[in-house]
């Protein structure tokens with residue numbers, strides 16, 4: 220059984236296709252995640268961006284006019300190629316390829332890590348690291364998170380929580396029941412309030428959101444809004460909650 224470092228229970232919460240499909244990475248017929256849930260970075264745009272970086276390593280030194288002209292020339296005539304590229308989006312990724320972080324090979328990802336928070340945490344933990352060493356750790360962990368996260372369908376795009384210098388594991392999508400079960404004292408609402416992540420702590424009307432969360436457990440396929448996502452720090456065990464709605 221494939222193991223996913225940052226996603227505890229894909230069998231229950233991920234978008235999985237019925238039967239066996241051909242994986243767009245290893246081309247074997249296997250049980251697969253739904254490729255439609257992924258964002259796929261355009262190879263054409265990536266190549267243009269890489270060329271820009273090679274030729275003009277410091278974009279601040281380029282005049283806006285020059286920059287626009289550079290992209291205009293490179294993009295001229297590419298419109299059809301980009302449309303074709305979008306049409307040929309991958310359809311399926313098998314469990315094994317995703318678990319190995321191979322989504323990176325095809326530029327696909329379903330989440331974005333909170334890179335800034337992670338960078339600060341790693342710096343704090345290892346004050347003697349050089350900027351490059353620090354950045355390498357940030358990139359390595361971000362690549363692992365984004366390249367190995369099973370397809371799931373949050374309502375909004377939010378940044379994946381980081382804690383103690385690594386990304387957290389998504390342990391469950393949650394209604395009230397999941398919080399009640401997880402709370403040591405059985406008070407799920409208190410756990411919901413205390414575990415709210417980052418800005419959500421200040422910006423959440425706890426009574427209102429809690430009362431609208433699904434009263435029982437969140438089933439694997441039901442759409443419910445608002446929806447909570449419970450994360451656990453893989454190092455200290457802290458519980459962090461993100462919620463969103465449609």
Ligand SMILES: [Zn+2]
Pocket residue numbers: 242243244245246247312313314315316317
């Ligand atoms: Zn595969």
Ligand SMILES: [Zn+2]
Pocket residue numbers: 382383452453454455456457
């Ligand atoms: Zn932690």
